Amino acid sequence: MSSSALERPLTVVLLGGGTVGSSVARLLLGNARDIEERVGAPVHLQSVAVRDVDRARPGVPAELLTADAASAAASGADIVVELIGGIEPARTLILSAMAAGSSVVTANKALLAADGATLYEAAARYGVDLYFEAAVAGAIPLLRPLRESLAGDKVTAVLGIVNGTTNYILTRMDEEGADYAQVLADAQALGYAEADPTADVEGFDAAAKAAILAELAFHTRVTLDDVHCEGISHVTADDIRAAQQMGFVIKLLAVAERNDRGVIVRVHPAMLPRDHPLASVRGAFNAVFVEAESAGEVMFYGRGAGGDPTASAVLGDLVTAARNRVSGGRGPGESTYSNLPVLPVGDAITRYYVNLAVADKPGVLASIATAFSDNDVSIQVVRQDGHGDEASLVVRTHLATDADLQRTVQQLKELDTVRQVLGVMRVEGEAGE
Numbered sequence: 001m002s003s004s005a006l007e008r009p010l011t012v013v014l015l016g017g018g019t020v021g022s023s024v025a026r027l028l029l030g031n032a033r034d035i036e037e038r039v040g041a042p043v044h045l046q047s048v049a050v051r052d053v054d055r056a057r058p059g060v061p062a063e064l065l066t067a068d069a070a071s072a073a074a075s076g077a078d079i080v081v082e083l084i085g086g087i088e089p090a091r092t093l094i095l096s097a098m099a100a101g102s103s104v105v106t107a108n109k110a111l112l113a114a115d116g117a118t119l120y121e122a123a124a125r126y127g128v129d130l131y132f133e134a135a136v137a138g139a140i141p142l143l144r145p146l147r148e149s150l151a152g153d154k155v156t157a158v159l160g161i162v163n164g165t166t167n168y169i170l171t172r173m174d175e176e177g178a179d180y181a182q183v184l185a186d187a188q189a190l191g192y193a194e195a196d197p198t199a200d201v202e203g204f205d206a207a208a209k210a211a212i213l214a215e216l217a218f219h220t221r222v223t224l225d226d227v228h229c230e231g232i233s234h235v236t237a238d239d240i241r242a243a244q245q246m247g248f249v250i251k252l253l254a255v256a257e258r259n260d261r262g263v264i265v266r267v268h269p270a271m272l273p274r275d276h277p278l279a280s281v282r283g284a285f286n287a288v289f290v291e292a293e294s295a296g297e298v299m300f301y302g303r304g305a306g307g308d309p310t311a312s313a314v315l316g317d318l319v320t321a322a323r324n325r326v327s328g329g330r331g332p333g334e335s336t337y338s339n340l341p342v343l344p345v346g347d348a349i350t351r352y353y354v355n356l357a358v359a360d361k362p363g364v365l366a367s368i369a370t371a372f373s374d375n376d377v378s379i380q381v382v383r384q385d386g387h388g389d390e391a392s393l394v395v396r397t398h399l400a401t402d403a404d405l406q407r408t409v410q411q412l413k414e415l416d417t418v419r420q421v422l423g424v425m426r427v428e429g430e431a432g433e
Contacts (some may be wrong), residue, residue: 346403
């Protein structure tokens with residue numbers, strides 16, 4: 001960009017005027033002087049595309065509102081901020097904006113995880129920027145450190161709590177002994193969970209974020225379809241109590257790891273030792289634990305959602321994109337040079353907790369031990385609770401492949417001595433064997 005860019009305000013269009021969009025607009029207008037100083041040129045909010053122009057949005061002048069998102073996106077503004085969410089029309093609007101020469105800032109994790117390659121390719125074709133810090137973990141500065149601060153290092157694993165709704169639910173279950181259904185209803189009443197909580201509680205939201213994190217961490221294209229996904233709806237109060245008795249806490253984890261053969265990305269509830277840094281992340285907060293060869297262990301923590309926290313991340317990207325316009329620079333594009341194979345979850349090396357309702361008679365433990373041995377899984381701890389019809393065994397394993405552990409559980413279900421498999425969960429974050 002030539003120096004003429006400094007002789008006019010940089011223009012910004014917002015697509016979406018919901019909670020986050022309205023926060024971005026208010027902060028952009030209210031902090032205009034500071035933003036101008038940080039960018040090196042005035043930044044002018046040109047329009048805010050919304051569905052209902054008649055609905056008042058405190059702090060956002062009505063004259064900025066427009067119902068014509070297509071025209072706003074294609075207006076040729078310096079920066080278009082997409083906060084609509086979902087796949088369409090967001091993808092079409094972003095591509096239209098890029099074709100018109102606009103750099104794009106988005107918080108759209110679903111689109112990035114499903115079809116980020118198309119957005120990267122369009123940004124490269126039209127010579128514009130694509131930034132998306134707010135797509136993962138809200139206000140936490142996480143993606144930029146992954147693709148810039150750690151660019152000279154080799155990231156080996158990313159382990160994170162990236163969904164505030166599920167962390168709130170599991171925290172309440174852990175602290176109060178409450179049932180899942182009860183806490184979910186409370187979360188909905190308080191606005192922490194949507195009326196339809198499926199995307200959160202079944203892990204889909206976290207899986208989209210895990211795909212984005214894995215692609216940046218391992219320089220390998222990863223999509224939502226590559227992520228093994230399990231939610232928390234099957235986590236019971238009994239699971240919570242069992243975890244507590246063993247010194248663990250249950251979290252919904254996004255796990256991305258690199259080994260000698262490729263990359264594995266998975267989202268599922270897991271037991272963490274209570275002395276693990278992520279175990280103390282309570283309520284609706286998010287945290288991500290990154291392991292790299294030279295930097296070692298690094299943790300990022302903060303508010304993962306909400307209007308102002310997410311708007312902060314959006315504005316950080318907006319300022320960066322605006323600075324690039326002023327200087328004539330370009331931000332980083334897609335980095336997939338490693339092109340590592342994405343491996344199935346069965347190749348993951350992990351531990352299991354298994355809770356079994358068993359017949360209280362001789363030979364039960366031997367038959368169960370045989371099932372583990374048959375599948376090359378070593379038992380770490382066995383604990384028996386109750387007697388008679390209330391007898392149960394809790395087993396924790398040593399490290400094994402997830403595939404071997406799954407086969408073990410299937411064999412256990414077929415034993416005459418096992419009345420029911422009450423609970424199965426992965427165990428993460430334990431040091432050594």
